[in-house]
Amino acid sequence: MKEPAGVYVHIPFCQxxxxxxxxxxxxxxDRQRFLAVVDSYLCAVQREARHYAHWTDEYEFTTLFLGGGTPTLVPPDRLGELVVFLKQELQLPSDAEVTCEANPKTISCSSLERLREAGVNRLSLGAQAFQDSLLHVLGRTHRAADVYASVEALHAAGFTNFSLDLMFGLPGQTLADWQETLEQAVSLRPAHLSCYSLIVEEGTPFYDSFLAGSLDLPGEDLEADMFELAQDYLTGVGYCQYEVSNFALPGCECAHNLHYWHNRPYLGLGSGASGRLGSVRYSNGADVEGYTRAWEKYEPFIAYQESIDEDLAMDETLICGLRLLDGVSDTAFFARFGCHLGDVYAEQISRLEGRGLVHYHEGRLRVTRKGLFLGNVVFSEFLRS
Ligand code: SF4
Structure with missing residues (x-):
């Protein structure tokens, strides 16, 4: 039987x-220039997909994820053509999960209908917050009213499976704001919700404000309260927290992201995309023009690649798998690596159990509720080199 795998396509354009x-x-x-750039970019992605199509001998690609960037900035006909091409070229089954990230204000009922006809069956909408003042601080182009309008449009276009991305730990955000965001999100009945805490990344305007001391962040305790509120509220209204940051109605987990968390292979296409095929992990250069020019000559545009040995594959299986509330099964680990979790990680497990961060029970290693919030402490224990 072929190993299941995912396909990720990076669409690196934003408003x-x-x-x-x-x-x-x-x-x-400039609109004309944008359309020309998009055309040559998508052509390059198609060439790259064809280059890797022989992996269908080994893998069954079962999911396709169009991420960004803002994929829905691309004219829907062009994006639809890409989906049809990739499904055919990479032999995805007709019922494969095909997700497209979308931003409010970049979609309409007719654009979504086109995507649905092409095979997109899941949308991930970047709502982030339901307070216009916070959306303004984040520099988002949409406002809360646009999120409601987008959800109406996706229903009208026949989508039933959609996810909302939400953010907490934002400058100036109160616990009451976050509660309101969760309530508004739930009132739209998404099948899935992702709740991410803000990370202030170097090289962003937020980072400069942070260094200047002018970023009014909520602080660790309030952020922990926000995380707990999301867990309690969302599980109380029927969502299951299946991963550190992800909640789903039963049966609506994101199959594509489950590939990552199960440490399965994935093909990454596009400028800046990463993939893992066999024992090689690679990242394409993050340069739209360079990527497009390279594929005009049918040349891969890989900026970095590394070979993953058995030890690293084991560590990564633990690190990714422990993000899931279901944890890592010893039986599955043994089937993949020929040894038990206890043979390799007895010390780490006992240390973390002593701190109440993981729990090993009936052949499954899981993070505890406390461990979920201290994920990085847990995960770093399992990286042996
Ligand atoms: S966060 Fe904003 S800038 Fe970044 S990819 Fe999403 S829409 Fe684009």
Missing amino acids: RKCEYCDFHSIVVS
Whole structure:
């Protein structure tokens, strides 16, 4: 049987850069130039996909994820063509989960209908917050009213499976704001919710404000309260927390991200995208023009690659798997590596159990509720080199 795997495509275009964002994306303001850049970029992605298509001999690609950037800035016909091409070229099954990230204000009922016809069956909408003042601080181009309008549009276009991205730990955000954001989000009945805490990344305007001492962050205790509030509130209204930051109605977990958390292979396409195929992990250069030019000559545009040995593969299986509330199964670990968790990680497990951060029970290693908030402490224990 072929090993299941995912396909990620990076669409690195945005209307403007948000104040906190360090993702690879560019802003092309001139419409004609933007359309020309998009055309040659998508052509390059298709060439790259064809280059890797032989991996279908080994893997069954079961999910496709269009991320960004803002994929929905691309004209829907062009994006739809790309989805159809990739599904065919990489032999995705007709019922494969195909997710497209979308930002409010960049979608309409007709654009979404086009995407649905092309095979997109899941949308991930970047709502972030429901207070216009916070959206303004974040530098988002949309306002709360646009989120409601987008959800109406996606329903009208026939989408039933959608996720909302939300952020907490924002400058000036109160616990009451966060409660309101959660309530408003839930009132829209998404199948899935992702709740991320703000990370102030170097090289962003937020980082400069942070250094200047003018970023009014909530502080660790309040941020911990916000995380707990999300856990309590969302699980109380029927969502299951299946990963540190992710909540889903039963059966609506994101199959694509589960590939990452199960440490399965994935093909990454596009400028700045990363992938892992076999024992090699690679990252493409984050340079739209360079990437496009390289593929005009049918040349891969890999900036970095490394080989993953068995020890690192084990560590990463633990680090990724412990993000899931279901944890890591010893049986699955043994089936993959031929040894038990206790053979390799007895010391780490006992140390973390002593601190109440993980729990090993009936052949499964899981993080505790306390461990969930201290994820990085837990994960770093399992990186042996
Ligand atoms: S829309 Fe997303 S990718 Fe684009 S700048 Fe904002 S956070 Fe970054």
